[in-house]
Amino acid sequence: MHELSIAHSLVELAIEAAEKTGTKRVKTLYLKLGVLSGVVKEALEFSFDVVVQGTPLEGARLVIEDIPVKVFCPDCKQAHILPEPFPMRCPVCKRRTGQVLEGREMELYALEGGEEDAGSDVKPPDR
Numbered sequence: 001m002h003e004l005s006i007a008h009s010l011v012e013l014a015i016e017a018a019e020k021t022g023t024k025r026v027k028t029l030y031l032k033l034g035v036l037s038g039v040v041k042e043a044l045e046f047s048f049d050v051v052v053q054g055t056p057l058e059g060a061r062l063v064i065e066d067i068p069v070k071v072f073c074p075d076c077k078q079a080h081i082l083p084e085p086f087p088m089r090c091p092v093c094k095r096r097t098g099q100v101l102e103g104r105e106m107e108l109y110a111l112e113g114g115e116e117d118a119g120s121d122v123k124p125p126d127r
């Protein structure tokens with residue numbers, strides 16, 4: 001399954017990022033997923049829950065933000081967001097356009113730490 005290996009690399013990426021930023025416990029992962037990325041959102045969510053077991057990320061949640069297709073229309077000289085990924089036409093002048101600006105990406109853009117994260121939950125010094 002395609003999504004299983006993607007989930008694997010996401011978990012690895014997040015563990016690496018958490019180590020770098022000193023986040024002890026990752027609570028939530030935020031992922032941008034373009035509708036043209038070819039990744040099935042539900043399958044990725046399911047795979048993530050499977051893959052995350054037994055890793056330092058166990059119990060973390062994956063939040064996926066759908067990124068719609070954005071194309072550049074040379075006639076309008078403007079970027080448009082398509083309400084549907086297909087057909088790939090300018091929604092204003094209906095010209096066919098192949099220039100996709102957004103919608104293919106898959107990007108882990110934020111990690112949220114849990115209670116033990118020293119960055120977001122600094123305890124006052126004991127005196």
Ligand SMILES: [Zn+2]
Nearest residue numbers: 073076090093
């Ligand atoms: Zn147009």
